[in-house]
Structure formats: structure tokens, C-alpha cells
Amino acid sequence: MIYSPDGKILASSSMHGTIKQWDASAWKELFTLNGHQGGVSALAFNPDGMMLVTSSRDGTIRFWGVMH
Numbered sequence: 001m002i003y004s005p006d007g008k009i010l011a012s013s014s015m016h017g018t019i020k021q022w023d024a025s026a027w028k029e030l031f032t033l034n035g036h037q038g039g040v041s042a043l044a045f046n047p048d049g050m051m052l053v054t055s056s057r058d059g060t061i062r063f064w065g066v067m068h
Contacts, residue, residue, distance in 0.1 A: 004049035009066060011052055013040030019054055021066065035062050 001012045003024060010022040017036035022029055038058030045052055045066070052064040 002043045002045060004045045004066065005047060006049050009045075009049065011043050011045070013043055013054065015039035017056060017058070019043070019052070019064070021052070030067070033062075033064055036060060 001010060003010055008024055009030070010024045012020050012022065017034065017038055017040060019033040019040060020029055021031045021033070036054065036056035036058055037060075038056045040054050040056050042055045043052065050066055052066050053061065054064065055061045
């Protein structure tokens with residue numbers, strides 16, 4: 001799990017390749033992101049928190065837009 005730089009969004013991942021974005025203050029799920037074929041091995045937000053980068057055991061890296 002990782003928080004966005006402003007602390008408003010929490011991103012979590014699963015061994016099944018899905019990523020969830022949560023409203024950190026309300027603990028409400030905002031989005032489920034699908035795209036990796038293997039477990040997610042790393043999560044990182046860019047400095048302004050508008051992009052989430054994920055890598056997977058399937059050898060892919062994905063860039064996701066983040067809505068606040």
C-alpha cells in the first residue's frame with residue numbers, strides 16, 4: 001500500500017494483478033484497476049500525485065491516471 005503525496009488517496013494491490021484506489025479519509029473504494037497478468041510487485045505515485053506507476057511479476061509496468 002502507498003499513500004499519494006497529499007495523503008488523500010491510498011493505493012493497494014493484490015497478488016492477482018488488481019490495484020484499488022481508496023479515499024484515505026473515508027476508507028471508500030474509488031476505483032479498481034485491472035491490467036496486469038501477474039501479481040503487483042511495486043506501487044509509486046509521481047510527485048504531484050496525479051499518476052500511479054505499478055510493476056508486476058508479469059514483467060510489465062503500467063501508468064495510471066489518478067482522479068482526486
